[in-house]
Amino acid sequence: MRTVEAEREARWSATLHAHQRRVTRQRLAVLAAVEQLPHATADDAATAVRAELPHITVQSVYVILADLTGIGLLRRIETPHSPARYETRVNDNHHHAVCTGCGRIEDVDCAVGHAPCLTPEWSPGASRMTIQVAEVLYQGLCDDCRPAAPHHPPTHHE
Known part of the structure; x- marks a missing residue:
């Protein structure tokens, strides 16, 4: 029997x-x-890869990340005030929630279930x-950061 890996x-x-x-x-x-570090930065990935392949350069990891993103094996995530992040969860139309306190990123399944999940209202012209x-x-x-915030807005857990 084959393993998951x-x-x-x-x-x-x-x-x-x-x-x-x-x-x-x-x-x-x-x-x-x-795969092991969802939402990893390139530096996170390089550190993990170097545990197995100590002579790989950070530049090589960046090149591989870009190539794997280009062919659809990885997804590049751009979040505010953070370097690009990568994940292996691709082609399923999910979104992300980012904690503005600690920076934690969580996956959020698409509420509509298909792409695109939003339809733009086009400006005139x-x-x-x-x-x-x-x-x-x-x-x-996030639930961990909210108690330390000066104002506790109502939560919307869905």
Whole structure:
């Protein structure tokens, strides 16, 4: 019986081959690091990869992250006041909630369940587009940070 890790590595390998990429220890190590550290920064991923491959450079990790994002194995997340982050949860139209106190990021499933989950109201004279994806970023205080905040706004747990 194959382990979950072996199945995941086989899926990653198939996707790499489908995009004319070689399956290398470096690419698999970056994918494994981001899988283990959801919402990892490039530096987080590099530190984790270096535990397995001590001679890999941070620049190599950045190049691999960009390439894996480009072929859809990783998703790059841009949040305010933070370096880019990466995750292996792709192609499922989920969003993110960021705590403005501690910076913690949580996944939030799409309320609508399909992409795009929002339809824009076009400004007069705007050149309209066919929207394929809408990125939603929720910002607020997590349960750990809220008690320390000077004002406790009502919570909306859904």
